[in-house]
Amino acid sequence: MPEYKKQHYLPSAYLKYFSVDQSACNRKSKIWRFDGKDARLVPVETQCFGDYFYSKKDPAGAEKTFHALEAAYCRFVDEIKAGREPSRISYGDLFLNMTDFHLRNSAHKNRSSDEGLEAYNVRRNLFFVSLLLCAVTDNSAVNEESLVKSILKHLFDFWRLEIIPAPQPAQFATSDNPSVLATCQTSSSNKAPPVEMIILPLDPRHIAIGFDRRSVAVQNKEATFQDVERLNRLQAQHAENCVYKASPFNVSDSNTLKSIFTVRTKPVCEVTNDGWRSYLIPILHSHFSFMALRPPLM
Numbered sequence: 097m098p099e100y101k102k103q104h105y106l107p108s109a110y111l112k113y114f115s116v117d118q119s120a121c122n123r124k125s126k127i128w129r130f131d132g133k134d135a136r137l138v139p140v141e142t143q144c145f146g147d148y149f150y151s152k153k154d155p156a157g158a159e160k161t162f163h164a165l166e167a168a169y170c171r172f173v174d175e176i177k178a179g180r181e182p183s184r185i186s187y188g189d190l191f192l193n194m195t196d197f198h199l200r201n202s203a204h205k206n207r208s209s210d211e212g213l214e215a216y217n218v219r220r221n222l223f224f225v226s227l228l229l230c231a232v233t234d235n236s237a238v239n240e241e242s243l244v245k246s247i248l249k250h251l252f253d254f255w256r257l258e259i260i261p262a263p264q265p266a267q268f269a270t271s272d273n274p275s276v277l278a279t280c281q282t283s284s285s286n287k288a289p290p291v292e293m294i295i296l297p298l299d300p301r302h303i304a305i306g307f308d309r310r311s312v313a314v315q316n317k318e319a320t321f322q323d324v325e326r327l328n329r330l331q332a333q334h335a336e337n338c339v340y341k342a343s344p345f346n347v348s349d350s351n352t353l354k355s356i357f358t359v360r361t362k363p364v365c366e367v368t369n370d371g372w373r374s375y376l377i378p379i380l381h382s383h384f385s386f387m388a389l390r391p392p393l394m
Contacts, residue, residue, distance in 0.1 A: 100155035103212075105202045106144035106272055109166040110193075113173055113299040114270055114342045115140065121299075128345060131338040132357035135345040143340075144272050146202060150212040158213045162200070169193040173298050176259060187257050191306055194296045198275035199223055203336045204374075205366040215367040222372045227277070227291045257306045258316040259298070260386055262324050267300035267343055269328040271335035279376040280311045280389050293379055293387075295327070300342040303327060305387070312379075313388045323384045332356040334377070 108123040115125030116137070123141040151158035168189035175182040182190075199219045206215040224247055262268055275296045281289040294306040305314050319327070332339050332353050339353060363375040379389075 098155075100159050101147050102145045103147075103149040103151075103155065103159060104145040105149050105200050106197060106274070107162065107166050108140050108143075109170050110197060110274070111143055111270070111340065112140045113177075114297075114340050116342055118177075118300070118342060128341045128343065129338050130341075130345050130350065130353050132354065135350060143338075144202075148212075149202070150216065153211060158211075161213065162196070165189065165193055165196060176298060176302055188251070190304060191251065191255070191257060191294075194275050194294045194304060194306055195223060195277075196220075196275075197296065198273075198277055198294075201273050201275075201336065203273045203362075203365055204372075207366045207368045209369055218367050219372050219374070222374070223291075226288065227374065227376070230290045254308050254310055255306060256309050256314070257304060258314045258386075260303050260305055260314075260316065260319050260323075262301055262303070263318050263321055266319075266321055266324040267341065268297040268303050268324060269331050269339055269341045270297040271331040271339045273334055273336045274331060276330060276334050277376050278379040280379055288374070289376060291376055295330070297327070297331065307387070309390075311390055313390055315386050317386055320385050323386065326384065329356060330377070333360050336362075 112121045115121045172186045278293040279289040292308040292311045
């Protein structure tokens with residue numbers, strides 16, 4: 097196989113933390129996968145990739161685009177698994193990875209005339225400008241330095257990140273499209289609702305919740321068993337093709353997932369030459385015990 101032909105849209109650096117052997121998480125590790133029909137044990141590195149998914153013209157450059165951010169993600173999760181508190185900068189790296197795992201994903205179809213990396217860059221710019229900052233601007237006119245300053249100020253002023261543990265012996269599942277972007281608002285005819293919450297399972301014991309504290313309040317406490325069940329169902333509903341776990345899927349798990357995969361409807365999400373059609377999951381008051389919605393500002 098040519099070098100860098102196999103390009104991961106969900107990095108092994110993420111998926112390895114759901115390995116069966118939690119004492120040795122690496123790209124060679126085994127992980128349980130359920131694809132809507134059957135469950136089986138698979139190597140992490142064989143999952144979630146496409147041939148030249150980002151670029152055939154410069155495959156090495158495309159792959160290296162994400163390496164530094166993936167390395168920062170691994171440092172963060174390693175700290176959490178070791179029971180240490182990551183630095184403030186590491187929380188910033190986590191937020192970037194939480195958005196990136198969504199924006200990189202194969203759930204976003206490239207219908208443009210450009211390669212996958214260009215389509216990813218379109219999604220990235222429009223996410224930060226339109227969904228996070230809620231600015232109305234011409235994407236081609238975005239100044240990178242000014243945009244970065246606006247993003248950092250917005251996140252510092254309004255956003256927070258919390259790590260929520262699962263109760264023993266419950267475990268969080270994940271999927272091939274694990275980073276869930278959510279909103280508390282409904283869309284209007286002329287403006288998309290803002291992203292106000294991002295949910296990402298980190299490993300079987302921890303889940304990260306990023307949230308706009310103007311809309312959402314989150315207490316950093318242990319999730320309930322019902323929370324874990326709802327979050328795992330959310331992963332199945334949000335998955336592109338499959339769900340992953342560190343432990344085997346029992347009969348109840350398999351039946352529940354088969355039912356979800358049968359009735360769910362995948363939203364259309366695509367990049368065309370005219371822009372990006374995206375989607376956000378609606379979050380309600382009763383979703384999780386560790387969160388509450390704040391009343392809208394008058």
